[in-house]
Amino acid sequence: MWGEERGTEPKASSGSIAVDTAGLAVLLRSWRARAGQRLGLGSPLPQVEVASELGMSERWYRELERGSIPRLDPRVLSRLADVLRLDADERAALHFHAFGGTPYATPSRSGRPADRPALQQLVDRQMPRPAYVTDTRWDIVTHNSAMAEWFPWVLAQDANLIRWALTSPEAREQLVDWSRHAYIYLAMVRFAMAERPDDPGLSALLHEILQDPACRRLWTERTCIVGNRDGHRFRLRLPHVAPAVIEVVTQVLLPAGHPGLRFVVLGDEPSSPADGN
Template structure:
């Protein structure tokens, strides 16, 4: 597939702000007990703008949006923290400042690897912005041997491997959350080729493609979420695990994850 065709397909698959706004407005009506989507005129009035302004917003026009208007829009649509962040990313492209990497110099991860090792006997791992596993401790390799592969990727494994579907109880729910995380990451880093390639791979799976098309939710991470795992090589019983997701201050494009 030519690169330009692949990029076009990804652009069609990824919902724009207008699609998210329509989804959020429909859900807001449900949450407010209206039995129907919150009317466009009500959304516009509550943020102090004209109905035409909001109607154009849902059609794909992106006028200048200041933080005050965005805050009001988030309140009216009853957005959670991750959805608010996504709204700001689409509207302003704003992200906290992160020092760019020095070209040609690999990040020094020795201190983070030492911290991973200190989490024993709890599994712990480190991923980049595309969920490639770039560090892990011994317990992580014992629980999940797939991390030893040179191209190990958490999202790709979690969404496309038969092993993940067997080991993760309630896999469909986890799959939907993983896809929501990909959607958030692509809003945050729309030009990241690693994320684009990951999405292309994942959407080749019919079940994942259906899940992607069914929902437009966004999730920044799964910090504090409970996982129920079936790992007979670790324990004969189902394992209840909670993930803690940390962002290293010196490497804000990475995720440091501990499984408790």
Template sequence: MQRDNSTDRTGLVGPPDEAVGLAVLLRAWRARAGRKLGLGKPLPQVEVAAEVGMSERWYRDLERGSTPRLDARTLTALADALQLCADERATLFLYAAGGEPFPAVSAVDGVDLAPLRRLLDLQPTQPAYLTDNAWNVLDHNTAMAEWFPWVRVPGANLIRWGLTDPEAREQLGDWPRHARAYLAMLRYAMAQYPGHPELREILRTALAVPECRRIWDAGPVIIANRDGHTFRLTIPRFAPHSIDVVTQVLHPVGYPGLRLTFVSRQDDGQEG
């Protein structure tokens, strides 16, 4: 069967998962490793293979899309050879394992989310919200809706809002930094959940935005989550002033794929 390399209306060649597959990442990581080492070119495939203790042909096949199951020793050696950070290592292991081994729950699975909703309500003054593995907003507290009224809209999605809504550019200080982080989290999530239809569609929509496409093409940055990230907000509730906030992300063990996110002001939560 002939491979479809047609370009769709977003300008993305092939389906989105081809743009985030392991072969694409390996080539980018090898190029970066060469720059780090001052080679002026990508680290040669033969040197990566030697570091892993495998043949050059074996590694070349990996970059061509071969997806053999790799043991932990081989993966660790490969990560070391390519000088991967913690989130990149986790992504490598996810691709090698075929994605997240535990199925993600969703709002349609009949899962009782009442305990998580109670946690949200325990935060009366600071925004808190619950998202699934595609960043659909499943629930939120009153403060979140007061700060960000868009969460009340049916189908609200954090990543889609952050990457494509003009309001996000006005409210998120240093928007390109946020866009880079959101796209980096999309890369990680697509390794966790290969073929996830909503993640694929979010990526298609985002890459139709020229600024997002430029950030995406600049290199495969990967971030697992935004826990502990600090940033500035400019929102109507605090106009004309901006505020600095920090996010804390919790992953409830009993609810695979779900995230509880809490947004706290860095000035002890006192509203001006």
């Protein structure tokens, strides 16, 4: 739950935003700049050095950063990830851009009558811990009563986790250190855009998010990539639930029988062995 170098304003078309701010060219430039910083160069790792490490011409790599995506040999792709010092999620995003994402089928709200009772039973069994299920665009598929008590916004017909977390004033009050959360949520959106670049619903969500000035600034500041937030520990300010700040850890499971869905439970922060002494 709670996974650039361009600073222009969002374009009118949601699709153009996705291409301009989430494409491979932007990521490569950002990763190359970060690699230079990690090597202590004081500037981005030169294109010629990246190309040399790959056994390719500088022109070839320059075209890659300009948005041309040639046929990439898996070995070249792996070497590129090594040279740019990419982590696992960033490597996955690079793979998605080079070879295409996994064609997840996004279940529609009206097309799940057989699945919903089973999913509902699963989340209800997590009581009293809040639990919910989202689809590939973070629309809320189902939730238990604890989730609704903690976060009443899930009761709305068009409830969407990312939209709420990034654009709602309520979220900025309830998520302690909101900007840190926002960075991660935006990183998750960037991962999803790499995985499913032609998803119109995802592009529309990104366009909506980037209308918010704070989100736009955070999006252009860093090109982080995060696949999911499993194991993430964070704090919540929910006075209607508890007077003190609540500390929780997120558990994210991907149901094998429902590709694209995420089953999420907000558990208690685990105590250390010393706490029991």
